[in-house]
Amino acid sequence: MKEKRSFQLTTPTWCKGCGLFGVFDALKSAAASLDLEPEDLVIVTGIGCHGRLNNYFRAYGFHGLHGRTMPVAAGIKLVNPLLQVVAVSGDGDAYSIGLGHFLHALRKNIGLTYVVVDNRIYALTQGQASPTTDFGAVTLFTPFGSKDFPIDGPALALAAGGTFIARGFSGEVAHLAALIERGMRHDGFALIDILSPCVTYNKMNSYDWYRKHVFHVEDSPDYNPRDKARAWDALSSPKKIAIGLIYEEDKPSFEELVLPDVKKPIASLDLKVDHPRLKRIIERFR
Amino acid sequence: MMIKDLSVMIAGKAGDGVLFTGNVLAKILKRQGWEVATYRDFPSNIRGEGTCYTVRASLDKIYGLADRVDILLAFDCEAILAHLPEIAENGIVFCDGEGVAALPPEKTRGKTFHRFLLRSLAREQFGQEIFKNMIALGALSYVLDLDRALLERIISEMFLKKKGKDMVRTNIRAASFGYEKAREMTAETERHPLARKGDDDRILISGDEAIGFGALVAGCRYFAAYPICPATEVWQALVHDMPEFNGVIVQTEDELAALNMAIGAAFAGARAMTSTSGPGASLMMEAFSLAGMMEIPVVIAHVQRMGPATGMPTKSQQGDVLQWIFGSHGEFPRIVLTPGTVGECFDLTVKAFNLAEKYQCPVILLTELDLGQNYRTSRAFDLSAVQIDRGKLLRPEELLDVADFKRYELSADGISPRSLPSYKNGVHVAESLEHDERGYRDEDPANRLRMMGKRMHKLDRASADLTPPRLWGCQKADVGFIAFGSTLGAVLEAMDQLREKKVPSRFLQLRALWPFPAAAVREFLAESRDVFVVEHNYEGQLASLIKSQISPCGELKKIVSSSTRAFTPRDIVEPVLEAAR
Numbered sequence: 070m071k072e073k074r075s076f077q078l079t080t081p082t083w084c085k086g087c088g089l090f091g092v093f094d095a096l097k098s099a100a101a102s103l104d105l106e107p108e109d110l111v112i113v114t115g116i117g118c119h120g121r122l123n124n125y126f127r128a129y130g131f132h133g134l135h136g137r138t139m140p141v142a143a144g145i146k147l148v149n150p151l152l153q154v155v156a157v158s159g160d161g162d163a164y165s166i167g168l169g170h171f172l173h174a175l176r177k178n179i180g181l182t183y184v185v186v187d188n189r190i191y192a193l194t195q196g197q198a199s200p201t202t203d204f205g206a207v208t209l210f211t212p213f214g215s216k217d218f219p220i221d222g223p224a225l226a227l228a229a230g231g232t233f234i235a236r237g238f239s240g241e242v243a244h245l246a247a248l249i250e251r252g253m254r255h256d257g258f259a260l261i262d263i264l265s266p267c268v269t270y271n272k273m274n275s276y277d278w279y280r281k282h283v284f285h286v287e288d289s290p291d292y293n294p295r296d297k298a299r300a301w302d303a304l305s306s307p308k309k310i311a312i313g314l315i316y317e318e319d320k321p322s323f324e325e326l327v328l329p330d331v332k333k334p335i336a337s338l339d340l341k342v343d344h345p346r347l348k349r350i351i352e353r354f355r
Numbered sequence: 356m357m358i359k360d361l362s363v364m365i366a367g368k369a370g371d372g373v374l375f376t377g378n379v380l381a382k383i384l385k386r387q388g389w390e391v392a393t394y395r396d397f398p399s400n401i402r403g404e405g406t407c408y409t410v411r412a413s414l415d416k417i418y419g420l421a422d423r424v425d426i427l428l429a430f431d432c433e434a435i436l437a438h439l440p441e442i443a444e445n446g447i448v449f450c451d452g453e454g455v456a457a458l459p460p461e462k463t464r465g466k467t468f469h470r471f472l473l474r475s476l477a478r479e480q481f482g483q484e485i486f487k488n489m490i491a492l493g494a495l496s497y498v499l500d501l502d503r504a505l506l507e508r509i510i511s512e513m514f515l516k517k518k519g520k521d522m523v524r525t526n527i528r529a530a531s532f533g534y535e536k537a538r539e540m541t542a543e544t545e546r547h548p549l550a551r552k553g554d555d556d557r558i559l560i561s562g563d564e565a566i567g568f569g570a571l572v573a574g575c576r577y578f579a580a581y582p583i584c585p586a587t588e589v590w591q592a593l594v595h596d597m598p599e600f601n602g603v604i605v606q607t608e609d610e611l612a613a614l615n616m617a618i619g620a621a622f623a624g625a626r627a628m629t630s631t632s633g634p635g636a637s638l639m640m641e642a643f644s645l646a647g648m649m650e651i652p653v654v655i656a657h658v659q660r661m662g663p664a665t666g667m668p669t670k671s672q673q674g675d676v677l678q679w680i681f682g683s684h685g686e687f688p689r690i691v692l693t694p695g696t697v698g699e700c701f702d703l704t705v706k707a708f709n710l711a712e713k714y715q716c717p718v719i720l721l722t723e724l725d726l727g728q729n730y731r732t733s734r735a736f737d738l739s740a741v742q743i744d745r746g747k748l749l750r751p752e753e754l755l756d757v758a759d760f761k762r763y764e765l766s767a768d769g770i771s772p773r774s775l776p777s778y779k780n781g782v783h784v785a786e787s788l789e790h791d792e793r794g795y796r797d798e799d800p801a802n803r804l805r806m807m808g809k810r811m812h813k814l815d816r817a818s819a820d821l822t823p824p825r826l827w828g829c830q831k832a833d834v835g836f837i838a839f840g841s842t843l844g845a846v847l848e849a850m851d852q853l854r855e856k857k858v859p860s861r862f863l864q865l866r867a868l869w870p871f872p873a874a875a876v877r878e879f880l881a882e883s884r885d886v887f888v889v890e891h892n893y894e895g896q897l898a899s900l901i902k903s904q905i906s907p908c909g910e911l912k913k914i915v916s917s918s919t920r921a922f923t924p925r926d927i928v929e930p931v932l933e934a935a936r
Contacts, residue, residue: 106779107782108776108777108778108779108780108781108782109776109777111623111776113619121796123784123786123795123796124784124795124796127782128782129776129782129783129784130783130784130785130786130794131619131622131784131785132784132785132786132787132788132796133615133618133645133785133787134615134641134642134645134787137611137612137615137641137642137645139612140579140607140611140612140613140615140616140619141615141616141618141619141622142619143605143616143619144577144579144615144616144617144618144619144620144621144622144623144625144627145619145620145622145623145776147577147603147605147620148576148577148619148620148623148624148625148627149623149624149775149776149777151777152623152776152777169608169609169612170608170611170612173607173608173612327603327605328601328603329598329599329601330601333601334624335576335577335601335602335603335620335623335624335625336623336624336625336775336776336777337624338574338576338600338601338602340573340574340576340626340743342572342574342738342741342742342743343738344599344600346596346599346600347571347572347738348738350568350571350596351558351568351735351736351738354558354559354560354564354735355554355557355558355559355735
């Protein structure tokens with residue numbers, strides 16, 4: 070197994086106590102336990118505080134546009150399925166501007182690990198409501214309380230046919246790291262939604278608040294993540310938030326379905342102009 | 356009398372098989388050795404509205420429509436009323452309908468009309484109405500004195516594999532029946548016999564198909580797109596063959612995803628492409644800027660249609676020129692190529708992939724529906740001339756001893772070495788924020804100036820690599836035309852007609868609009884007295900571009916059109932003669 074610190078490039082400058090530190094740590098642990106080389110890992114990020122990650126993490130990185138992590142990561146994975154491709158988004162990136170891309174990458178079951186760091190606020194723009202902000206929450210732009218009902222990423226994923234749906238908490242790094250690692254090993258699309266406090270702009274959903282409001286699905290001895298009805302129950306709990314591996318199933322990944330040969334990445338093809346089929350194609354137009 | 360140029364229009368309602376009939380006729384005429392150009396005019400609807408398909412054949416090289424139609428084969432009488440003004444003085448009309456008799460005599464003078472009840476004949480003779488198209492093709496073969504064996508061979512090629520021997524036999528019988536019917540129906544003087552020529556090493560292909568094929572040849576192995584008219588034919592041209600080349604085609608959820616996905620694929624090492632039109636191009640503007648900032652080589656084929664908004668999705672226009680040259684947020688280098696023939700669609704597609712990797716920037720293949728969806732004859736594309744240039748893309752072994760890889764190194768030409776994920780010692784970040792030489796976010800003001808300069812200067816020396824404008828016509832003439840894309844055919848034939856009227860002219864066909872070919876245009880302007888800029892849009896976007904790039908530039912006369920119809924020579928000859936008066 071690799072050492073965690075081989076993935077650390079620099080020291081992050083997120084606000085002291087930000088949940089992203091826990092996510093950063095968990096990502097490094099997961100990469101180390103998979104024994105990855107930094108060149109075999111690509112981290113695709115969106116726009117938000119999480120997007121600074123590429124400056125701190127030693128791996129190939131792609132810090133793209135707001136909400137567009139999914140198509141970029143899918144393009145990379147399909148061109149080189151031998152790479153471990155992890156996309157990281159915030160709640161705005163994944164569940165607002167990029168919601169369409171999220172559901173389509175998920176339903177195609179593309180072999181990506183999608184880490185969504187949900188702090189229930191737009192922090193980089195200094196505190197507007199996000200799609201996961203609590204109803205009634207007072208934020209910079211909702212002085213009279215948010216009038217939007219929040220959405221839940223894992224529940225959406227379950228409805229849309231997700232094959233690996235987990236939720237972690239950035240206050241429980243070892244638990245989170247194990248979920249990310251398992252997601253990276255999953256053959257297909259893995260969602261790891263993360264409850265992650267913003268210590269600067271969200272005073273409501275703090276570490277203490279989350280500790281009081283989460284429960285681990287694995288604490289029920291008979292919980293079976295392959296039972297969809299149980300997964301719905303866990304995600305629909307009115308008072309408490311389920312964390313752990315909520316749901317898992319086997320389905321062929323998109324790359325196995327569409328690539329002629331997953332062992333022969335497009336990235337390393339020799340582009341020859343003398344392919345015999347080219348001459349045959351020309352014949353069709355005669 | 357043998358003729359040298361002929362246009363046949365097939366007209367009816369969407370669902371009548373107009374497209375099928377036109378395509379087969381085009382193929383026969385091509386095999387007969389003639390130069391062929393087709394023109395589809397169809398609604399944005401699958402069934403029930405008026406549609407027509409013109410097939411033009413000529414002994415001379417042609418690139419588009421003629422001013423008139425010689426023979427109209429109509430599946431209903433409404434089609435005749437719609438197209439009567441286009442029919443030549445001595446034109447012939449076949450119509451499946453009773454309404455011919457009711458046509459006003461002043462409008463039908465000189466023309467010959469035949470009631471040709473295709474549907475009922477098909478039902479009576481062959482049990483199904485669908486055979487009306489083959490009867491029609493048989494009849495046209497008689498009128499044009501085409502090789503009957505050729506039609507039979509084409510029928511066999513089309514139906515044998517998919518539908519079997521019986522279907523081939525029935526179709527051949529239907530064609531023979533049509534042939535004999537036309538012989539009974541028409542006078543010998545109505546025949547338009549075509550001289551037979553050889554058909555050596557030629558193809559009949561649409562611009563979209565030529566782009567799709569060009570992409571395969573160029574090594575495009577990743578294609579991501581969202582369906583949109585009139586660009587889907589590019590995709591269609593690739594869909595069956597891509598797996599054989601170990602490549603992949605992905606239908607994305609929208610055009611935002613399509614371009615972002617192509618960019619991700621290119622970052623990972625594929626030659627990647629997307630195709631789109633109108634509203635899809637607008638959605639791609641965001642990621643266009645991303646490719647510019649990250650210096651990602653990606654090719655975007657934009658087949659223009661009529662806007663704004665949803666506009667007229669099945670009509671051609673050149674209204675999105677400035678969008679790609681000046682569009683999206685921020686400033687970044689981009690290359691815009693504009694093919695005017697199907698051969699150039701192929702050549703410039705291959706070139707687009709090389710330029711994208713050499714200059715590490717997005718390249719736009721800008722064409723329009725008229726060239727994209729219609730068929731033209733061309734010499735078979737020469738694959739032996741194709742070269743693949745991947746620019747400063749490193750091989751993994753070139754990185755073995757590299758300790759501090761700089762993806763965005765400040766090199767003399769502004770173009771930096773590129774490594775791919777999985778390459779050891781090549782780890783870097785593709786960063787949409789302003790970044791340093793290693794790709795890490797950097798807001799230092801001095802770094803910003805260096806990086807902006809690096810990116811913007813990349814194309815300083817690119818003009819030598821771009822396809823230069825092509826000069827057509829006389830060496831010296833007072834009248835000059837400047838145009839790009841599918842107006843080419845109309846301009847060239849307008850020049851012929853003007854020459855007959857003792858007005859010599861020359862024509863500068865632009866095949867790359869950006870970086871702007873300023874030197875060639877400046878020289879052309881200096882040597883012409885009256886310059887007409889011909890373009891299929893309302894405002895004259897090319898004329899505005901020329902004025903913005905060349906100063907002083909003198910007067911430019913605009914020949915513009917927002918008509919749903921493609922340009923014909925008359926649209927150009929008349930304003931030139933008008934200006935001379």
